Amino acid sequence: MLEARAKKQAAATAAPTKAVAAAGASKATSHPAGEKLYKSACVACHSTGVANAPKLGDKAAWNPLIAKGMDSLMEVALKGKGAMPPRGASSADDATLRAAVEYMIGTVQ
Numbered sequence: 001m002l003e004a005r006a007k008k009q010a011a012a013t014a015a016p017t018k019a020v021a022a023a024g025a026s027k028a029t030s031h032p033a034g035e036k037l038y039k040s041a042c043v044a045c046h047s048t049g050v051a052n053a054p055k056l057g058d059k060a061a062w063n064p065l066i067a068k069g070m071d072s073l074m075e076v077a078l079k080g081k082g083a084m085p086p087r088g089a090s091s092a093d094d095a096t097l098r099a100a101v102e103y104m105i106g107t108v109q
Contacts, residue, residue: 031106034099041090042100051083059108066105073101 038046038056045053054061065073077097080086087097 031099031103033096034101034103037088037090037092037096037100038103041088041092042104045084046104053084054104056104057107062105062108066108070098070101073105074098077101 043056045051046056049055049058049061054065074094074097076084077088077100078086078094080088088100090097092100
């Protein structure tokens with residue numbers, strides 16, 4: 001009985017530790033340069049859906065694009081598509097553009 005109680009208490013203290021570790025991992029995998037680019041350039045269209053741009057956080061809009069793969073997403077980011085200008089009308093380098101794409105798709109995964 002005492003052993004079962006000790007196991008239960010150990011499990012209860014481990015749960016918050018796991019949650020903190022998961023939160024730390026989430027921060028470690030975030031894309032600060034991508035978020036910064038999103039907030040300075042991409043937000044103009046991807047926050048409201050201008051010209052059918054998939055809105056940030058809209059899983060239904062992003063899923064078909066994500067299914068095509070990162071190469072396809074990067075091609076659109078680099079070359080533009082429809083009303084979207086190449087590089088989202090920014091002068092960001094390829095790595096920063098990729099970080100912005102990863103930031104945006106990270107909001108729906």
